Amino acid sequence: MKNRNLYLDMKPVEEAKEIFLSALPLADLKKSEVIFSREATGRVTAEAVFAKFSSPMFNASAMDGIAVVSAHTYQASTTHPVVLRESVDFIPVDTGDPIHPPYDAVIMAEDTVETPEGIRIVDSIGPWENIRPVGEDIVAGEMILTGYHQIRPVDVGVLLSAGITEVSVLKKPSVAIFPTGTEIIEPTDQPVEGSILESNSRMFESMVNEQGGIGVRYPILKDDYNTIRDAVKEAVRRHDMVIVNAGSSAGREDFTVHVLRELGQVLVHGVAIKPGKPVILAIVEGKPVIGLPGYPVSAYVGFINFVSPVLSEMSEVPQANQPVINAIMTRRLISSLKHKEYVRVKVGEVGGRVVAAPLTRGAGAAMSLVRADGFCIIEQNSEGVEAGETVPVLLTGDPAAIPRTLVVIGSHDMMLDILADMMPVHYKNMHLSSTHVGSLGGLAALHRGETHLAPIHLLDESTGRYNIDFIKNNFKEPMALIKGVGRIQGIIVKRGNPLHVSSIEDLRGLRFVNRQRGAGTRMLLDFELKRRHIGPDEIQGYDFEATTHMAVAALVAGDGADAGLGILAAANAMNLDFVPVGQEEYDFALPAVYLDLPHVKAFIELLKSDEFRKKMETLGGYSFKSIGEVQLF
């Protein structure tokens, strides 16, 4: 238990950032280079750029037509047309042709009539009409771009028009990225138990590139003091910035902070942020060196709070201006005064309101970053957010997608993933977003106005019917049920069924994994236990909860449990055995008014499609008798 750095110094986020930025020699970290203007889009000018040539470079015709001596046209009118003679009164010109004395105006082709004697006109023209004088657009010597300007395609056009074929831009900061950890392996290597596939460094590489730098990812370093020290020492010589990931925390093998204390100055170790606390901000040889935590969400939050602003100062590429929208928080969120918290949320527009539903707050849940639409940021001085409160949400995606997304919250089935995949392919710009909180959780979300659809599979013990009674008894407004699939539920066991499970009774004495409260599958288990007079305390693991069928199957496959209740498709996906218990009905509840929404109509069309059925049949365990039918209540 030696060598733990138990005492992290927890600085507030803004203070930590300010300490670091003000200590860095930012001016010295900016270098420039000369590149071709034609390749300069996205780069940042190192200094102001002045035009070499004017544009146009000469007095030029602005039209296709004839260049004329304006004085020769003054008599022309509809009653007294004038006929102009070629090479005396006019010459034909195309747009862009130079105009010389005596010609001093251009009449457009549409306003002329050819006659055997010459061109007839019926209107006079003043001097300089339809002529672009030299320098009309750009004057040689004028400033066309300021310094520290990020070059856009239109700027490239203007640079070249002004004769500037090469431009001085800021060099992209080069950022060394070191993945560290003895247990970490390359994603291409064969994993053994205990292996963790290295992925953060590649996420960082992409984020560095987006922020105007060049990410250079080094091979994985073992957790060894000298190895890390030598690597960082060499990297600060070759690069403008160094990221070490992870080893920034207080574990027995977290050497990063010790290495950085030896090589340079550690300004901050530990920031009051969640997730992302174990951040190290250091300066070595005048270069920023940042230690980031290993959990993917912590790593991401640490990056956007500390690496992005420093890189933006060095590259002068503005930080991406993520839109902030107001949304109604659907559930109460309690947050500690000890830290600023980044809560991932799904955002949906339901019934005319923009609502934000929090996702898991676990630092290891990388998929929640993929699924999230944004972050609700709870400041350090706040104890949290009440349900129904309007909160600002920092969006990570396109705000325009929100009103075009069908929100689905409730019980999980793999068909939701298939439908989410098919939706944007078959219906341009439409999306389906699903969150898995169980059937009762879905009905509660419908009540709170968080979701368009709630997928449910709820057996009423008194009527023996699925779903209908739960809708009838729980809503006052007119409701609808879109019929989904019949699903076989059963006991998922290891390949070959080594413990010889054949019924619910056999669960006694096994290590079981349950589903979360409110899940239809858990209610089915409770129903089956009750009618067999088996108490929950007789099932070892009754309180050990997984939130999807696939998670149950994964636990059985990984020997986290001997058995769990779930669907055939999940057992098949993990190559496990399956003991059927019964068939249930998995349908979609919704307020009847939503049937008119374009994405609900699209959803029903997809359910009825041959393509969808074919994909479901390959999973196995489904029937499709009434699929896509709508019942009203």
Next chain:
Amino acid sequence: MKNRNLYLDMKPVEEAKEIFLSALPLADLKKSEVIFSREATGRVTAEAVFAKFSSPMFNASAMDGIAVVSAHTYQASTTHPVVLRESVDFIPVDTGDPIHPPYDAVIMAEDTVETPEGIRIVDSIGPWENIRPVGEDIVAGEMILTGYHQIRPVDVGVLLSAGITEVSVLKKPSVAIFPTGTEIIEPTDQPVEGSILESNSRMFESMVNEQGGIGVRYPILKDDYNTIRDAVKEAVRRHDMVIVNAGSSAGREDFTVHVLRELGQVLVHGVAIKPGKPVILAIVEGKPVIGLPGYPVSAYVGFINFVSPVLSEMSEVPQANQPVINAIMTRRLISSLKHKEYVRVKVGEVGGRVVAAPLTRGAGAAMSLVRADGFCIIEQNSEGVEAGETVPVLLTGDPAAIPRTLVVIGSHDMMLDILADMMPVHYKNMHLSSTHVGSLGGLAALHRGETHLAPIHLLDESTGRYNIDFIKNNFKEPMALIKGVGRIQGIIVKRGNPLHVSSIEDLRGLRFVNRQRGAGTRMLLDFELKRRHIGPDEIQGYDFEATTHMAVAALVAGDGADAGLGILAAANAMNLDFVPVGQEEYDFALPAVYLDLPHVKAFIELLKSDEFRKKMETLGGYSFKSIGEVQLF
């Protein structure tokens, strides 16, 4: 005058787009390729991606601490601590270590105390606490990304965590870009009179890349039917799309439409859009071929309306979601019912209102695209916009920059460019934006609340004073004047003064270029003419107007005029001669309340800085006696 295609078929924009998109075989134009996941940021998935491995791949400790048998901790409390023995009751673990039976929970290091007998704990722990079960984040076999999803850095992280090292993505559409025109030369070539530097193709290249394609720019083609035909024919074989620029209009040498009629099908020739009318939309061998006009603004507007949507359909990279904001239009804009018009505007936040001021509407004004903050789009069925009307503006820049920008409208001086360049370097995130409408135009803009500052140099003929009287007599509110520079005004003539100009009298008989109405320089001319009893009709070119000192100098240098009135710095910049007429005061008028604005304070600091003075001194013709002083009225 033969070979003109006078009759363009003017389709409304949306109709033209719809005709083209529905005729294109879009499904056939999508191809896929397999790339490394680590390099996939920005690419679009060709199909859904499923996890290969679970994450974590085993039951893993979520903490640094000790793995324990939870049953051995049940008795622990503050009054009855329990001592756990290593390798019997516990083993030390770090975050991420695998957990095996009999251990089934992890106690974090902070909650343990080392004693000679073992680890002492004062609280019990339940099974699975602080353990991340296999598949908690990602379950093998689950869908992690849908098809047609643009991959972000967080997605790269998840792909690698799930063991997906290669991913099938849509191929980037390859787009051939042909600059055409006999008068067009490479920007690296030496221009002669009549040359136009080719720049659109490089702007297109960048725009294609931004829209998820690969722009391939070919060398310039001469205006020759067979040359263009052979090039396009070969390009549709090698590429997914072809752009021909220009030759899309009705000039004598506009061959593009004839070539495309021979090779394929021309669906649209001419669109009701301004600027950008001469667009050609064609299909050759199942591939889109688009002809775009040559004027840079027309080319840009044609691209965003027709190339971007087609490319987005092919690449599935969403079109950049440019923000739209509401702004108050400062001037009346009349627009024809014949077309949809894109009016470039400057946008500023002045006195709490967001205002949009239209820039030049010329199709050749590439610099106006650089200077614009966005477009006010006037629909085809609208006759225009009234002054004071609130209009939606499609922003081309960062909306966050608007409130941080000092708006300067009025007389032009090169010092404004220098200050615009210095501002963001010395004051992070602050910008200066200037528009040149002359001194009286600037005062009018102040009246309308369009600008923070109005740079003016206005001589009151009765008092002989500059600027002060114009402010006192024209505003009711408390006003301020920030003193700027003394400037020498004079007659700009060709190098060596070949026409021997020595005074205002000598302007008679020369080709003069004037400044626009309301410009202080023009008022100075009028004053000087009047006291010499010279009538405006005695000056040839009195009505020929340029809007900046540099434009006047460029016209003299390019032999568009023999003389013009302007400042020494402009004459110096173009290597011209200069006949002094007098010294004037160039100052900045503003409402006194704006003196407290941070960007106004920054502006005054910059005026007073040594760096600014040094830059001005290299231009010549300025004095700095009272610079930065503030007078109140």
